[in-house]
Amino acid sequence: MKIVRLIIKNFRSIGLGRDGNGISIDLEDNNLVFLIGKNNAGKSSILAAYEMFVMADMKATERDFFDKKESNEIVIEAHIKAENDADLQYKALSTWWDQEKKIAKIKKTWSSIESKGNKASFNPEKNDWEKGGAGGFDTLLQHACPSCVWIKGMDSPEEVLKQIQSLVKEMIISNLQEKSPDVYQNAVLAVNKLQDEIENNDYTSQIKVRLNNVLQTIFPDVFCQLKNEGEPDFVGVLEKLTNVEICQESKPNLKLSCYGHGTQRQFILSAFRGLSEQFFEIKKSKKQRKTENFLLESEINQALDSKSKMLLFEEPELFLHPEAMRSIIEILYSLAEDSEFQIMVATHAPIMVDLSKPHTTLVRVINAQNKGTQSLQVSSRLFDEDERDRILMLNRFNPYVCEAFFSDRVILVEGDTETIVIRTLLEKFKIASILKPSEYLHVVNCGSKTNIPFFQKVLRHFEIPYYVFHDCDDKTDKRGYDNPSWKMNDKIWQEMEDKQSKAMNIRRFVFMPHFEKAHGYQAKGNKDKPFSAYQKAKAWNINDNNKPVIKYLRAIFGQEEVKETFSPEKLKELYNNYSNSSSNHANDQGKLF
Numbered sequence: 001m002k003i004v005r006l007i008i009k010n011f012r013s014i015g016l017g018r019d020g021n022g023i024s025i026d027l028e029d030n031n032l033v034f035l036i037g038k039n040n041a042g043k044s045s046i047l048a049a050y051e052m053f054v055m056a057d058m059k060a061t062e063r064d065f066f067d068k069k070e071s072n073e074i075v076i077e078a079h080i081k082a083e084n085d086a087d088l089q090y091k092a093l094s095t096w097w098d099q100e101k102k103i104a105k106i107k108k109t110w111s112s113i114e115s116k117g118n119k120a121s122f123n124p125e126k127n128d129w130e131k132g133g134a135g136g137f138d139t140l141l142q143h144a145c146p147s148c149v150w151i152k153g154m155d156s157p158e159e160v161l162k163q164i165q166s167l168v169k170e171m172i173i174s175n176l177q178e179k180s181p182d183v184y185q186n187a188v189l190a191v192n193k194l195q196d197e198i199e200n201n202d203y204t205s206q207i208k209v210r211l212n213n214v215l216q217t218i219f220p221d222v223f224c225q226l227k228n229e230g231e232p233d234f235v236g237v238l239e240k241l242t243n244v245e246i247c248q249e250s251k252p253n254l255k256l257s258c259y260g261h262g263t264q265r266q267f268i269l270s271a272f273r274g275l276s277e278q279f280f281e282i283k284k285s286k287k288q289r290k291t292e293n294f295l296l297e298s299e300i301n302q303a304l305d306s307k308s309k310m311l312l313f314e315e316p317e318l319f320l321h322p323e324a325m326r327s328i329i330e331i332l333y334s335l336a337e338d339s340e341f342q343i344m345v346a347t348h349a350p351i352m353v354d355l356s357k358p359h360t361t362l363v364r365v366i367n368a369q370n371k372g373t374q375s376l377q378v379s380s381r382l383f384d385e386d387e388r389d390r391i392l393m394l395n396r397f398n399p400y401v402c403e404a405f406f407s408d409r410v411i412l413v414e415g416d417t418e419t420i421v422i423r424t425l426l427e428k429f430k431i432a433s434i435l436k437p438s439e440y441l442h443v444v445n446c447g448s449k450t451n452i453p454f455f456q457k458v459l460r461h462f463e464i465p466y467y468v469f470h471d472c473d474d475k476t477d478k479r480g481y482d483n484p485s486w487k488m489n490d491k492i493w494q495e496m497e498d499k500q501s502k503a504m505n506i507r508r509f510v511f512m513p514h515f516e517k518a519h520g521y522q523a524k525g526n527k528d529k530p531f532s533a534y535q536k537a538k539a540w541n542i543n544d545n546n547k548p549v550i551k552y553l554r555a556i557f558g559q560e561e562v563k564e565t566f567s568p569e570k571l572k573e574l575y576n577n578y579s580n581s582s583s584n585h586a587n588d589q590g591k592l593f
Helices: 043-054 137-144 157-179 181-200 202-216 261-293 297-305 322-338 385-397 401-406 416-431 449-462 484-496 526-539 548-556 568-580
Strands: 002-009 023-026 032-036 074-081 103-110 118-123 128-131 147-151 309-314 341-347 360-368 372-379 410-413 442-445 466-471 507-511
Touching: 002 043, 023 372, 032 043, 032 322, 043 074, 043 147, 043 309, 043 341, 043 360, 043 372, 322 341, 372 449, 385 449, 401 442, 401 449, 410 416, 410 449, 416 442, 416 466, 416 526, 416 548, 449 466, 449 484, 466 484, 466 548, 484 507, 484 568, 507 548
Parallel strands: 032 341, 032 360, 147 309, 309 341, 410 442, 410 466, 466 507
Antiparallel strands: 002 023, 002 074, 074 103, 103 118, 118 128, 360 372
């Protein structure tokens, strides 16, 4: 079984969300979740909420309540999916499964400061929550929810090192149990014998008598026992036996704390990658032994693919050189794909995100005034194979194209020429105080007109307002065949006509038939097009409405009115006018608009 959805209400910066149901994070088939958003948007609150839910008996503090008000009851809910028949028979959940969806719902609620989470399970037959619900709640969470490993943004070297030490110790003990069961069992017996001796020796008895004497002066009928319980903590025994030093040839060994933060964070992620291979081998060995008990091969493979740990990573790009950052990216995707780690990453770096990778999802986190954190999610499942290939190509050509998904308002353009012209003009608008800092517009070079609908699709799902600037292009190519670029005009319009898109502040502006012709000049060649455009833009006056690009920008800033929506019908009309006018082949087409 696995957790496939996390719902959070009234936790830290997260309130009730836009619909009163908090925010929801989809974890099904998503091994790598990127949380993006501005500072203080609530990314870390999502990571902390996961830890709050899966850890047993965590108490609420004042800062955990939305607006620091106890009246805002914290609710964290998880949907758990059964992955096989054995899961459906799991005793603690056997009566709580929605048999049709194979989903069980459990939640924790915190009502006051210093309170522990009250547990409840959803009864699908009664269509209501029942307190307590599933028995062995915390054990259930251990089965269904990967345990946390959290690398925080400003962890000290000691805190960073503890993460590695914990995994190393866990791996050593796990391997000992598997490879040397007699040694492990002898150690357990020895520790238990020591615990019995501690419980029953004279000194412990003296302490117990003194405690009871004090206690019974106040509560005569109450007494206490001193008792050791639970499995021996051999991981704790290894506390001082596991340390990490960095070795360089011809140089003295140094502790990890002697290196910079970037090296520390890169090292720990690399260590997780290396250790995950060791964990896989241990799991594989255990499952192979179970084949003797006729365990199905499919069940073995499923167990090997299971995610037993959740890596929470704040800003992995911190302190890193670009080359090291690329290395971190590869390790993250590798960990998410073929290790026991499921990963949630909070990041400000567009270069980290690659939606062409399978099992990857992007969650845009925004802080709506008076309503707290809200989230919008896009998964790699949104795209078909051709679109994923296109994303991969775009990322390799320009790894910063994903910056669009980090922005509040976006201009989509099809190439280098439009990009450099619009960015140059935006600087002029800033200097003239027409464009205020709060009205920042991010210009995205989509690489070609063909890629524009892909960006529209993602921006629509993230509800990010955008404007499209593109060429109309000719209906036919030089050989008289249909021009694919002309057909893209309709695809761009269709995406804008989507029901959700219509509710957003989006528009398109078109150059007839292309940017250079519309602005009355001709570049010497394709290589010179961006530079020629830059020289023109530097010389243009931002009040010159005869230049379509200037007029369109002024319309965006409320300085000019452009009523035309450039619908498909209007484009055909404009193109026919252009084709039928011989003078248009040499003159400035700005007058058409």
